[in-house]
Amino acid sequence: MFRRLNKLFSILIMLFMVFAVNASFSFAYYSNYPVNNPTETELKNLTYEVFVWNSDQGYWSVSNLSGTAYLADGLQVWEFAPYSDDNDKLYSNKVAISDDFTDSWDALVAVVGDISVNCGYRNGFHNAAVGGVQYSQHKAGVAVDMTTPSGYTASVFATKASNAGFVDAHVISGTNSVHADAREQTGYPTIYTNTGSGLYVFTLEDALICNDYSPILTGFYGSIDIDEVEDFQQDNGLTIDGIVGSNTWDELTD
Numbered sequence: 469m470f471r472r473l474n475k476l477f478s479i480l481i482m483l484f485m486v487f488a489v490n491a492s493f494s495f496a497y498y499s500n501y502p503v504n505n506p507t508e509t510e511l512k513n514l515t516y517e518v519f520v521w522n523s524d525q526g527y528w529s530v531s532n533l534s535g536t537a538y539l540a541d542g543l544q545v546w547e548f549a550p551y552s553d554d555n556d557k558l559y560s561n562k563v564a565i566s567d568d569f570t571d572s573w574d575a576l577v578a579v580v581g582d583i584s585v586n587c588g589y590r591n592g593f594h595n596a597a598v599g600g601v602q603y604s605q606h607k608a609g610v611a612v613d614m615t616t617p618s619g620y621t622a623s624v625f626a627t628k629a630s631n632a633g634f635v636d637a638h639v640i641s642g643t644n645s646v647h648a649d650a651r652e653q654t655g656y657p658t659i660y661t662n663t664g665s666g667l668y669v670f671t672l673e674d675a676l677i678c679n680d681y682s683p684i685l686t687g688f689y690g691s692i693d694i695d696e697v698e699d700f701q702q703d704n705g706l707t708i709d710g711i712v713g714s715n716t717w718d719e720l721t722d
């Protein structure tokens with residue numbers, strides 16, 4: 469009898485461990501990257517979950533793409549995905565991008581030819597590690613830092629980027645690189661409980677993950693996300709209403 473109870477106890481412990489391991493995998497969006505310190509070849513060989521925001525219609529298209537698939541003319545997925553060899557939490561196989569961005573990118577490539585990318589979409593961990601600003605457009609998947617192609621000065625290249633339709637294009641101070649973005653607005657908008665799908669909802673979900681909360685990363689502000697925001701608001705002494713305005717954004721992106 470005692471041995472049988474002991475065995476039952478062991479099985480319960482095992483079941484608990486299996487559940488605990490599964491739970492940590494399912495929520496660990498940024499620590500389940502398949503390899504640490506990936507080489508360029510490994511980055512190209514990975515499969516990425518790519519979220520493309522349709523700016524006119526207001527919806528996300530989600531697909532699994534290989535690292536060498538193209539997001540736009542000459543722009544491969546792995547080049548735009550967040551990666552760094554600083555910390556394994558920076559790696560992610562989730563990528564956000566918008567069609568406003570790719571339209572401007574294609575128009576710029578048509579003028580200047582191939583462009584080398586330094587940095588595209590960043591998750592919150594990556595943005596912090598590279599010293600990105602708190603309300604970075606890189607975290608919304610609408611920004612890119614590019615090396616100025618030969619034959620251009622950085623300031624002329626920035627002007628070409630503006631002419632191609634990027635909302636903000638400027639030389640990154642003290643470098644030969646240009647930042648360009650297809651932002652919908654400066655800063656991040658208020659996310660209401662009935663916002664539904666939104667470009668910056670993906671940014672919100674990522675920010676929650678970076679704060680160890682567990683939204684569903686879909687770009688749609690659903691009931692689980694709202695619960696997580698309300699938990700975050702409660703834990704941080706904010707008004708508990710599920711509405712992500714400037715106070716909640718400030719805390720989330722701090």
Ligand SMILES: [Zn+2]
Pocket residue numbers: 606611612613647648
């Ligand atoms: Zn930038």
